[in-house]
Amino acid sequence: MTNRMYRGVLGALLLICLYFDFTWLMYGIITVLFFEGITSLIVPKLVDLFGRLVAPGSSFFEYKPEPCSVGSRFGFESERCWRLVVGSMLLVTYYYYDMLWFFPWFMGFAIFGAGLSGVCPVLLAIRWAGFK
Amino acid sequence: MNNLSSRSTENQKDKITFTLPTKITGIVFWGMVLIGFLISVYVLNLKESELISNYEKQTAALVHELEALLDHEFQSNIAYDMRKVLLQDSLWLQEKYDIKAFEFSFGGERYVFGDIKPEFRSIKSSLHVKHDNYLEATIVVYMPGLKESIADLRKNMLLSIGSLVLLFGLVLQKILYRVLSSPFMNMVDSAEAFIQGETKVRFDESREDEFGYLSRFINRALTSLLKHQSELEKSKLDLFKEKERAEVTLYSIMDGVITTSDDGRIQYMNPVAERLSGWTNERARDIQINKVIKIVNEDNGERLKNPLEQCLEKNEISRPEGHSALLRADGEYTSIEVSAAPMRNIEGQVIGAVMVLQDVSHARNLTRQLSYQASHDALTGLYNRHMFEDYLKIALVNVQAENRHHALLYIDLDQFKIVNDTCGHMAGDELLRQLGVLLKGSVRDGDILARLGGDEFGVLLENCPVDMAGKIADKIRQLVKEFRFVWQDRAFDIGASIGVVCINADNFEMSNIMSEADVACYTAKEMGRNRVHFYEPTDELLAEHHGLMHWANIVNDAFMANRLVLYKQPIKSLQGAGLERHCEILIRMLDEDGNIIQPGAFIPAAERYNLMSKIDRWVIRNIFTHLEKIEQIEGQQRIVAINLSGATLADDDLLDFIRATGREFEVAFNEICFEITETAAIGNLSKALYLIKELKKEGCRFALDDFGSGLSSFAYLKNLPVDYIKIDGSFVKDMVNDPIDRAMVEAITRVGHVMKIKTIAEWVEDEQTLAYLRDMGVDYAQGYYFGMPERVVKIKEL
Numbered sequence: 001m002t003n004r005m006y007r008g009v010l011g012a013l014l015l016i017c018l019y020f021d022f023t024w025l026m027y028g029i030i031t032v033l034f035f036e037g038i039t040s041l042i043v044p045k046l047v048d049l050f051g052r053l054v055a056p057g058s059s060f061f062e063y064k065p066e067p068c069s070v071g072s073r074f075g076f077e078s079e080r081c082w083r084l085v086v087g088s089m090l091l092v093t094y095y096y097y098d099m100l101w102f103f104p105w106f107m108g109f110a111i112f113g114a115g116l117s118g119v120c121p122v123l124l125a126i127r128w129a130g131f132k
Numbered sequence: 133m134n135n136l137s138s139r140s141t142e143n144q145k146d147k148i149t150f151t152l153p154t155k156i157t158g159i160v161f162w163g164m165v166l167i168g169f170l171i172s173v174y175v176l177n178l179k180e181s182e183l184i185s186n187y188e189k190q191t192a193a194l195v196h197e198l199e200a201l202l203d204h205e206f207q208s209n210i211a212y213d214m215r216k217v218l219l220q221d222s223l224w225l226q227e228k229y230d231i232k233a234f235e236f237s238f239g240g241e242r243y244v245f246g247d248i249k250p251e252f253r254s255i256k257s258s259l260h261v262k263h264d265n266y267l268e269a270t271i272v273v274y275m276p277g278l279k280e281s282i283a284d285l286r287k288n289m290l291l292s293i294g295s296l297v298l299l300f301g302l303v304l305q306k307i308l309y310r311v312l313s314s315p316f317m318n319m320v321d322s323a324e325a326f327i328q329g330e331t332k333v334r335f336d337e338s339r340e341d342e343f344g345y346l347s348r349f350i351n352r353a354l355t356s357l358l359k360h361q362s363e364l365e366k367s368k369l370d371l372f373k374e375k376e377r378a379e380v381t382l383y384s385i386m387d388g389v390i391t392t393s394d395d396g397r398i399q400y401m402n403p404v405a406e407r408l409s410g411w412t413n414e415r416a417r418d419i420q421i422n423k424v425i426k427i428v429n430e431d432n433g434e435r436l437k438n439p440l441e442q443c444l445e446k447n448e449i450s451r452p453e454g455h456s457a458l459l460r461a462d463g464e465y466t467s468i469e470v471s472a473a474p475m476r477n478i479e480g481q482v483i484g485a486v487m488v489l490q491d492v493s494h495a496r497n498l499t500r501q502l503s504y505q506a507s508h509d510a511l512t513g514l515y516n517r518h519m520f521e522d523y524l525k526i527a528l529v530n531v532q533a534e535n536r537h538h539a540l541l542y543i544d545l546d547q548f549k550i551v552n553d554t555c556g557h558m559a560g561d562e563l564l565r566q567l568g569v570l571l572k573g574s575v576r577d578g579d580i581l582a583r584l585g586g587d588e589f590g591v592l593l594e595n596c597p598v599d600m601a602g603k604i605a606d607k608i609r610q611l612v613k614e615f616r617f618v619w620q621d622r623a624f625d626i627g628a629s630i631g632v633v634c635i636n637a638d639n640f641e642m643s644n645i646m647s648e649a650d651v652a653c654y655t656a657k658e659m660g661r662n663r664v665h666f667y668e669p670t671d672e673l674l675a676e677h678h679g680l681m682h683w684a685n686i687v688n689d690a691f692m693a694n695r696l697v698l699y700k701q702p703i704k705s706l707q708g709a710g711l712e713r714h715c716e717i718l719i720r721m722l723d724e725d726g727n728i729i730q731p732g733a734f735i736p737a738a739e740r741y742n743l744m745s746k747i748d749r750w751v752i753r754n755i756f757t758h759l760e761k762i763e764q765i766e767g768q769q770r771i772v773a774i775n776l777s778g779a780t781l782a783d784d785d786l787l788d789f790i791r792a793t794g795r796e797f798e799v800a801f802n803e804i805c806f807e808i809t810e811t812a813a814i815g816n817l818s819k820a821l822y823l824i825k826e827l828k829k830e831g832c833r834f835a836l837d838d839f840g841s842g843l844s845s846f847a848y849l850k851n852l853p854v855d856y857i858k859i860d861g862s863f864v865k866d867m868v869n870d871p872i873d874r875a876m877v878e879a880i881t882r883v884g885h886v887m888k889i890k891t892i893a894e895w896v897e898d899e900q901t902l903a904y905l906r907d908m909g910v911d912y913a914q915g916y917y918f919g920m921p922e923r924v925v926k927i928k929e930l
Contacts, residue, residue, distance in 0.1 A: 015294070019287050101286065106169050109294040113162070113301065121162060 001044040001051075002064050003079055008115020014090070014108035026094055026104075033087030037080045073130030081131045082123050086111070156308050160301065168293040172286070179285050183278060190229045191255040191273045197225070198236075198271065199259045206261075214261070215243055222246070231273055238269040251277035315343040319350075331358055388489035391475070394482055396421045396441055408468065408489050410461030425487065430455035430467055430496075440487045443472035447482055455496065458489065467496040509583040511561055512568030520582035520590050524642060527594055531640040538635040539601030541591040542649035543571070543608065546627030546661040548587035551617065553815060559619040560587075563626070570615055574608050590649070598634050598666075605630045605664040613662060627662035629653055634666070647681065683737030687721065690734075691746065695722040698754060699921035700762060703773070703892055703914040706906045712769035714892075714912055715762065716807065717755055718921050719747065719775075744777035749789060751775075755804075755924075756797045762924055773805040773835060778812030781820050790827065802831035807858065809837045814848055824853055835892065840880055849887065857884045859910070861895030868900050878908050885909060 010029070017026040036042040044063045051061020065079075086107065093103035114120035198218075205217050218236055222245035225231065233246025238261055252274040261269040318336055325333040334354065335347030382389050388405030392398050398421055401413045409416070409424055416424045422438045429436055429452075436452050443450040451471035458466045469490040474482045507519035515523070527538050545567070552560035564587065571589060575581050580592035591608070593601050612628035631652025633645050648667040656665035690696055696719060703714030721729040738744050755762070755774055762772055780786055794801055806827065813820040813836065824834050835856035836849070840863055849857070859880050867874040877893065884891040893905045896915030905913055 015291070019291060102169050102173060102290075105286075105290050105294075106166075109290075109297070110162070113298060116298065117301065117305065 001047040001061055003042075003044055003066065004115055004118050006042075006044050006115070007111050007120060010086075011108055011110070011112025011115050014104065015112060018104055018108055026090070030087050030091050030094070033083045033090070037082075037084035037087060040077065040080055042079060042083065072127075072132035074132065076131050078123060078126045078131040081126050082120070085122060085126070156304070156312075160304055164297040164300065168297050169290075172289050172293060175289065176282060176286055180278065180282055183281055187253060187255055187273075187275045190231070190275070191257055194225060194229050194231065194234070194273055195257045195259045195271060199261070202261050214238065215241075218243055218245065229273075230276070232276055233274040235272040235274075236269065237271070246274065248274050251280065253278055311341070315339060315341075319343065319347065326354065386490075388487075388491070390421070390425065390440075390487045390489070391484060392421050392440060392444075392487070393484050394444065396444055396485070398424060399484065404491075405489060408458055408460070408466055408491060421487070425489075426459040427452065427456050427468075427470060428459055428465070430457035430465070438472075439470055440472035440485050443474055443485050444482070447474050449473045466491060467493040509568075511564055512583050514568050514572070514589070515580060515582035517582060517584045517590075520580060520584060520592065521642070521646070523580045523582075523592055524645070527592060528635065528640045528642060528645075531635055532637050535637055536595055537597050539593040539596045539598065539604075540633045540635060540645055540649050541589075541593065541601070541605050541608065542584070542631040542633070542653040543589040543591070543612075544629045544631075544653045544657060545587035545612070546629055546657070547624060548626070549815070551619070551624050551626075553817070555619045555622065556818075562619065563617050563624075566617065567612065567615065567626070570611055571608060574611050575604065579604075588653075601632055601634065602664065602666070605632050609662065609664055629656035629661050630664045631656055632664060632666045651681075681737070681741070683734050684741035684743065686723075686729075687734045687738050687741075687743055687747075690721050690723075691743070691750070695724075696720070696747070696750065697722060697728075698751065698924040700772075700924050701914060701921040702918050703771075703912045704918050705911065706902070706913050707909075707911055712771045714771045714773065714805075714914075716773040716914065717751065717762075717775070717924065719751060739777060739779065742779060744779040745783050745786075748774075748776055748780040749786075752790060753793055756793050756799045758924065759797070759799055759803070770803050771805050771833065772803055773807050775807045775837065776812070778809065778815050781808060781812055781816040781823060784819075787823055787826055790832075791830065794830070800831070801827070802833070804831075805833040805835055805856065807835040807837040810839055810848070813852055817848070817851070821851065821853075828853065838894075840876055846883060849883065849889075854889060856890050856892050856912075858892045858894055858914075861915075864893045864901065864905070864915075865895045865897070867904060868898075874904065877905070877910070881908050881910050 013025070013029055016022065017029065032043070044065075047061050048063035051058055055061060090104060090107060093100040093107070097104065110122075111120075114123075201221060202214060202217060205214075222234070226234075226246060231246070232252050233244065233248045235248070236243040236245070253276070255273045255275065257271050257273070259269050259271055315336070322333050322335050334351045337344055337347045337351060339347070382400075382402045385402070386404060388408045389400075389402045390398060390405050391400045397418050398416045399418075401409070401411065401416055406412055411424050421440050425438060425440070427436045427438060428434060431454060436456060439450040439452055449471060450473075451469075456468055456470050458468045458470075460466060469492050470487065472485050472487040475484045475486055477483045507515060507522075509516045524540070530536055531538065545563075548560060548563065551563050564583070567589075568581075568583065571581055571591070575591055576593070578594060579596075580590075580594075582590050582592075584590045591604070593604060596604070609628050609630055612626055615626055617624045617626055631649050631654070633639070633649045633652060635645060639645065639648075652665050652667035656663045659665060699718040699720055700715045701718055703716060705712070705714070719731055721731075721734055723729055735744070738747055752774060755772060759772065762770075776786075783789075793799075794804075808820060828834070833855040834853070835858050836852060836854045837858045838860045839849075839857045840860040857880060859877055863873040863876045863880075865873075867877050881891045890911040891909075892912040892914060893901075893910045894914050896902055896905065896913040896917045898917055902913060902917060
């Protein structure tokens with residue numbers, strides 16, 4: 001599983017949560033994002049581990065990380081940073097949904113679009129900032 | 133897309149992280165998402181206002197319809213039940229106007245229809261109800277909550293816009309891939325194939341868009357590039373061949389070649405340079421030239437500045453002056469010619485220099501040898517006449533300016549001819565060699581001693597006063613006198629006649645000095661030999677000798693001006709007809725006025741100054757040329773006698789000359805008789821014998837002229853295979869009155885007849901002499917009695 005695929009799935013889940021008002025699922029997603037960011041146990045890796053258990057040799061589950069930026073200023077991984085940023089923004093905007101209602105929607109579509117296009121501006125910005 | 137992103141290249145730099153369609157799609161997508169949301173926010177705000185307005189309109193419409201409904205019911209049934217009416221119509225009214233609930237208050241009564249929830253938005257309005265009379269009623273309409281409506285609206289709108297944007301993004305990405313990425317990657321494939329060496333690959337020009345235009349442009353560039361590459365390859369090949377040729381040439385040429393960088397460090401040495409310098413190419417590489425090639429002046433051994441360094445300093449061709457030599461690594465010297473020239477690149481900048489070393493040892497040795505031979509006498513090792521005159525010229529330069537006094541000694545050996553004649557030339561040469569050594573030891577250091585020719589020596593005494601010159605001359609004379617030359621058990625005493633000339637401010641003309649020295653020496657000989665004679669202009673003897681020199685000049689001038697003429701004098705047979713017709717060719721000279729000069733006046737000068745050989749050759753050539761004009765009578769043998777001098781006999785090339793000239797003019801050699809004098813034959817006996825022998829093979833005849841005048845005539849006669857003896861005229865002239873002369877003539881005639889040699893009597897001037905001669909048996913006679921000499925042919929006709 002690639003991070004791109006992960007972002008597609010995550011975006012879709014966010015849109016579902018927002019459309020059907022699945023508040024508990026939204027908070028669950030935010031929790032998972034923080035978990036990934038803090039522990040580095042990101043879902044693609046876990047899927048890869050899972051895939052190795054259930055379908056060894058299958059390329060579908062295989063985690064293919066993108067190459068790290070050479071000469072980065074910080075040792076912190078950009079993907080982990082991305083999850084923390086996205087989790088934080090979701091938490092804040094969803095908590096103040098009445099006032100910042102469009103942000104979660106925007107993020108949902110943006111993350112889903114990043115999954116489809118393979119271009120995530122936030123991730124690019126994080127890497128540009130110096131995360132590896 | 134996957135194709136695009138997974139395309140691997142050898143270099144990580146070549147990897148496309150984000151394709152152009154992805155970027156464009158991403159930008160468009162993100163832009164549209166943002167714009168979509170902004171539109172959504174704006175539209176939702178409008179929708180909220182519109183919703184509130186709709187609520188109010190709906191409420192107003194509801195009130196109006198209720199009024200109408202209740203009024204209609206009241207008119208049809210005065211006693212109608214309002215509550216019942218409202219209950220009957222509340223449901224469809226709720227549905228029609230999308231009302232969640234409404235509350236109707238009338239006359240203290242209050243009717244509620246639907247479930248009222250706190251989040252519902254309420255709109256209160258009053259209406260007039262006809263019931264008995266018109267009464268005021270109040271209605272509160274409960275509409276759905278604004279928040280809920282807006283939320284629903286948001287969801288639907290965002291989902292629609294988001295879906296549209298996503299769909300648009302995907303479609304855009306696909307389109308962009310087809311119009312951008314696909315042709316782009318085709319171009320990449322073509323480029324990669326071209327890089328791999330498929331030079332026939334070309335970009336797709338069929339497209340009408342920018343890619344097609346770019347492909348056409350690149351294809352033209354590729355064609356041009358390939359053409360240039362082909363030309364470049366050809367140039368490289370040519371250059372390589374040229375380089376190889378140049379290297380082979382450098383390797384093969386006989387000159388040493390060294391190339392250096394622009395700071396004088398050696399880059400290359402060819403094998404000859406290696407041999408000359410004693411360094412190998414590898415060892416000398418990057419070493420400064422002056423540490424490897426050390427050049428010195430060959431004449432004085434002084435170290436010279438390396439021409440290559442000079443060449444690099446001045447940026448021009450450099451070659452040292454004078455003779456250079458190379459000091460080899462082993463300490464040996466090699467004579468070289470060296471030059472250095474700068475090497476420039478195409479911009480004209482100096483990029484190094486090339487030095488050429490030519491081993492000229494052999495040539496320089498030859499030059500030295502030639503120079504030595506040109507300035508020295510091969511026999512004695514002394515300076516030759518040419519060098520002596522050069523030194524004399526140098527000495528004369530400062531005579532007048534610095535008032536110096538020099539002296540010139542002209543030495544002529546007295547008895548040399550005897551040694552030469554009796555013991556041969558080897559003895560003569562040996563005598564000259566020994567005397568050379570002797571003379572060298574008798575002069576001062578710095579004096580110039582030279583062999584001037586034959587048995588003549590010259591000494592130039594620089595800065596030498598007259599008395600000192602006299603002492604040195606006398607010392608030389610004494611040494612030569614005391615010298616005893618021994619050759620094969622025979623001993624000879626040699627003498628020297630020395631002429632001395634003083635060179636001072638009054639006498640410093642080169643031609644005069646040499647002439648005066650010769651005259652002085654000649655005078656010393658004339659005065660009895662073995663003496664020193666100082667030149668005196670008033671000396672009568674010298675004046676006479678000057679006469680000879682004067683005649684020599686006249687002869688030379690006449691020779692140059694073709695003023696020599698040939699005469700013939702008949703030689704008559706005394707023993708009856710049938711014998712050959714003889715004549716002797718005689719030479720005369722015309723002066724500038726055309727007067728005839730007799731040979732007695734100019735022949736001695738010609739003999740003295742070595743002109744006879746030239747004159748004799750002239751005579752031979754002209755006789756051979758005009759032989760048919762001389763004594764040519766049908767049916768009678770003709771003999772033409774030509775005189776040869778002693779100097780001509782000594783001429784080594786005379787035989788070849790006679791043969792060649794005779795063949796040139798198809799001369800019958802049996803008609804030619806050469807007359808040689810007894811003294812000339814004896815003086816050059818070996819050469820005379822050889823000449824007679826060889827020319828007799830051709831058919832020539834020989835006559836021994838002036839026979840009897842010498843001391844040992846009969847002794848030599850045995851050895852000389854001549855055909856005729858010409859009895860000296862001094863015996864014939866007075867033989868009528870002088871019995872001794874008559875006896876001499878008779879004796880000669882008898883001897884000649886015994887030896888089968890015919891005799892010719894000269895100077896026959898009268899009938900009585902002729903009668904005696906005939907009686908004695910002399911074969912031929914010659915003289916004025918038979919006729920005066922006649923001119924053969926005018927010189928201008930020759």
